[in-house]
Amino acid sequence: MEKKNIDWSSLGFGYVKTDKRFVSNYKNGAWDAGCLTDDATITMSECACVLQYAQTCFEGMKAYTAEDGRIVCFRPDLNAARMAQSCARLKMPVYPEDKFVDAVVQTVRANAQWVPPFGSGATLYIRPFMFGYDSIIGVKPANEYQFRVFATPVGPYFKGGVKPLTVRISDLDRAAPRGTGHVKAGLNYAMSLYNIVDAHEKGYDENVYVDSATRTHIEETGGANIIFVKGNTLVTPKSDTILPSITRRSLVYVAKEYLGMEVEERPVALTELGDFTEAGLCGTAAVISPLGTIVDHGKEIHYAGMGPTIQKLYDTLTGIQMGRIEAPEGWIQVIE
Ligand code: PLP
Ligand code: COI
Numbered sequence: 001m002e003k004k005n006i007d008w009s010s011l012g013f014g015y016v017k018t019d020k021r022f023v024s025n026y027k028n029g030a031w032d033a034g035c036l037t038d039d040a041t042i043t044m045s046e047c048a049c050v051l052q053y054a055q056t057c058f059e060g061m062k063a064y065t066a067e068d069g070r071i072v073c074f075r076p077d078l079n080a081a082r083m084a085q086s087c088a089r090l091k092m093p094v095y096p097e098d099k100f101v102d103a104v105v106q107t108v109r110a111n112a113q114w115v116p117p118f119g120s121g122a123t124l125y126i127r128p129f130m131f132g133y134d135s136i137i138g139v140k141p142a143n144e145y146q147f148r149v150f151a152t153p154v155g156p157y158f159k160g161g162v163k164p165l166t167v168r169i170s171d172l173d174r175a176a177p178r179g180t181g182h183v184k185a186g187l188n189y190a191m192s193l194y195n196i197v198d199a200h201e202k203g204y205d206e207n208v209y210v211d212s213a214t215r216t217h218i219e220e221t222g223g224a225n226i227i228f229v230k231g232n233t234l235v236t237p238k239s240d241t242i243l244p245s246i247t248r249r250s251l252v253y254v255a256k257e258y259l260g261m262e263v264e265e266r267p268v269a270l271t272e273l274g275d276f277t278e279a280g281l282c283g284t285a286a287v288i289s290p291l292g293t294i295v296d297h298g299k300e301i302h303y304a305g306m307g308p309t310i311q312k313l314y315d316t317l318t319g320i321q322m323g324r325i326e327a328p329e330g331w332i333q334v335i336e
Helices: 049-053 076-089 097-110 186-190 193-201 246-258 270-275 308-321
Strands: 021-027 035-037 056-058 061-065 071-074 123-132 145-154 165-169 206-210 218-221 225-230 233-237 262-266 278-283 287-296 299-302 332-334
Touching (some): 035 097, 056 186, 218 225, 246 262
Parallel strands (some): 233 262
Antiparallel strands (some): 061 123, 071 332
16 A cells, blocks of 8 residues: 655654544434544534533544554553543543444544654554534533544654653643543643643753642653652552553553563652662653753753663663564554
8 A cells, every 4th residue: 555755853842634534423311423534623603511611521642554564453442441541530421432432443544644653753643533513602511523533643652752851840730630631631731731831931851740638649640650760670660640641651561561570659759869870751742852961950860761671661662563573462453
């Protein structure tokens, strides 16, 4: 199959309109069969619940061209399950998990020419999302919803590829106890926009959020979880108010089962930051982006960037995702 004529290696993390997207509508208490469409636009009421009260959630995952030429997708069943959690928290109807995976498969297959070639450094980013569609003016959930999946080829999330990042401890909070930090609600990202623009203006790549109840422990960044390395141990913050990253959960397994490391999933205090030698951000978009420096109000804590352990984790995870290393049962969804 011929790929699109794109300079894959120069892609950043941006939207490129691809050929097909999957759309399904929910009305009168039921989802329709859904179908692929060429139409990349959405027309809705000015009073749609998503526009007034931000009733929307989304997911993110990637498809890869493996070394043997197959197109594969990484753990879409976990994205389906997480979206079900997000929908429940936002009072939206769940899109059935098996149908979610099928919609992802259909979307990637229909855009196979847009899946970047093996070794190009780019991947196909898949964005399932759902929103309240009908007119709602009193504060309550919508009655009608749309579920959509589009795909776009992407390069690295952070400008400059894998250069070590400089991040700051944020003075603004991302999530409250018993709030929505653990689900992938659009509202979590809307309220981070002021802070990310401010961070970029001041020369930082991202904001590291701390727990808003005590402001003593590390949570995550605006778009990724955090991992730390200390000797042969992988340490990653445990909190009810961070997004349960599929990349982080996979790395915990990879560290234990493939690399023979110890793993600690536990609260990580700000006062411990100097104890770690390597650190990185992990997520679908971020993959593993190594940290060079965390700035905590003028105090700089330095890490090794792509140090030996982060490199091993990166190589093993991407090796599994791209079919170079045998994957645990059920991790790879073959598209074609
Ligand atoms: N944390 C936040 C706030 C995110 O937006 C993301 C991205 O999805 C992640 C963590 C990483 O999650 P995952 O590894 O499932 O992509
Ligand atoms: C992802 O990694 O899929 C995300 O949703 C993060 C977002 C900041 C692009």
